[in-house]
Amino acid sequence: MPNTAYVLSDVHGHLPCLLTALEMIDIDSDEGASLILLGDYIDRGAQSAEVLYTIKAVADQWPNRVIALLGNHEVDFLDWMSGNDEDVFWPLQDLGFVTIGSLLTTDQMQRILGNRVELPTDVDGLTMINRAVKDAIKMNHPALLAWLNRLPLYYETSEQIFVHAGVNEQAGENWRSQTPDLTFTHKFPASVGTFSKTIIAGHIGTSSMHPDGSHGVFFDGASHYYIDGSIERTDTLNILKYTAATSHYEYLTATVQTQHQASAGMDDSLSRFPTEIMSRMEITGVDAALGDGPRKVSNRPAQNQLGTQA
Structure with a gap:
C-alpha cells in the first residue's frame, strides 16, 4: 500500500466539493499517495454525470493509485439500466430528474420529458x-457505463477493508466468500466493535453515530471508520487520511459555500469530458472555496486526529 491513503465517499453529485477535495489531496505532486473512493457518486446533487467523469478521469490518469468502488446508488442505477423497461423504480426516486438531467442533453430532456416535473402515472x-x-x-x-460496470465492490489491504457499506462480519475470516454483493453496498445498520481488519466505509451518515449529531468522520474506537458527512445537507466532504508508516488516521473536510458552483481549477485530464457534459458545467473556481491557504493536505492546519491503530 502507498505511504499515504486518502479516502472519500458519498459525493452524491456535488462536483464543487469533489474538486475541492482533489485539490487538497493533490495526488499529482505526492507520489506516495493513493486515493480510494467508496461509492455513491450520483443522485441528490445536480452534477452526477460531471462527478462520474471527474472520478473516471482521475482513475484513468493514475490507474495504480486511484481505486473507485461501487456504492448502492451506482448499483441501483446499473440494475435499472440493464433491467426491463417496465421497471421504473429508479427514475421515480430521481426527484426533479436531477441525475437524469445531468446525463441527458437539454434537447433530449425537452424531447423526452417536455415540461414535466414528475413522471406520468400510467404504465404505458x-x-x-x-x-x-x-x-x-x-x-x-x-x-462511462462500461467503466462503471467494471468497478469492484471492495478493496483490501493487509490491514484494511475499504467498502461502501460493510461486510458480513459474522463470517469472520470467510467474509469474502460469505458476504452477499448487496451487503457490500447496501448494509444497514452500521457495524461497530472489533473485527480482524479495519473497515472503512461510507453509506450511513455519521451524524446518526455521533452523540452530538455532528457530521465528521466517526471512529468506533475499535475497527470501524465511517466517513459519510451527508454532503446534501452540509456541502462538506470528509477526507480520511491514513499514514502507513505510523498506522495513523486523521481527517480533513472539503467545504464549499454553495453546491451550485463548479470549479475552473480543473486538471487537463478532465478535457476528456464529452462536449455536452463540458458545456453544462458552470465554471467558477476552486480557489474561492479553498481561500488563500495552502492546498496540500499535509499543510492544512485544521486536521482532526483519530488515533493510531494498534
Missing part, C-alpha cells in the same frame, strides 16, 4: 419514457 407512459431515457443515456455515455 412510464414505460415509453423509461425506455427513451435509458436509450439516451446509453447513446451519450457508453464508455
Whole structure:
C-alpha cells in the first residue's frame, strides 16, 4: 500500500466539493499517495454525470493509485439500466430528474420529458419514457457505463477493508466468500466493535453515530471508520487520511459555500469530458472555496486526529 491513503465517499453529485477535495489531496505532486473512493457518486446533487467523469478521469490518469468502488446508488442505477423497461423504480426516486438531467442533453430532456416535473402515472407512459431515457443515456455515455460496470465492490489491504457499506462480519475470516454483493453496498445498520481488519466505509451518515449529531468522520474506537458527512445537507466532504508508516488516521473536510458552483481549477485530464457534459458545467473556481491557504493536505492546519491503530 502507498505511504499515504486518502479516502472519500458519498459525493452524491456535488462536483464543487469533489474538486475541492482533489485539490487538497493533490495526488499529482505526492507520489506516495493513493486515493480510494467508496461509492455513491450520483443522485441528490445536480452534477452526477460531471462527478462520474471527474472520478473516471482521475482513475484513468493514475490507474495504480486511484481505486473507485461501487456504492448502492451506482448499483441501483446499473440494475435499472440493464433491467426491463417496465421497471421504473429508479427514475421515480430521481426527484426533479436531477441525475437524469445531468446525463441527458437539454434537447433530449425537452424531447423526452417536455415540461414535466414528475413522471406520468400510467404504465404505458412510464414505460415509453423509461425506455427513451435509458436509450439516451446509453447513446451519450457508453464508455462511462462500461467503466462503471467494471468497478469492484471492495478493496483490501493487509490491514484494511475499504467498502461502501460493510461486510458480513459474522463470517469472520470467510467474509469474502460469505458476504452477499448487496451487503457490500447496501448494509444497514452500521457495524461497530472489533473485527480482524479495519473497515472503512461510507453509506450511513455519521451524524446518526455521533452523540452530538455532528457530521465528521466517526471512529468506533475499535475497527470501524465511517466517513459519510451527508454532503446534501452540509456541502462538506470528509477526507480520511491514513499514514502507513505510523498506522495513523486523521481527517480533513472539503467545504464549499454553495453546491451550485463548479470549479475552473480543473486538471487537463478532465478535457476528456464529452462536449455536452463540458458545456453544462458552470465554471467558477476552486480557489474561492479553498481561500488563500495552502492546498496540500499535509499543510492544512485544521486536521482532526483519530488515533493510531494498534
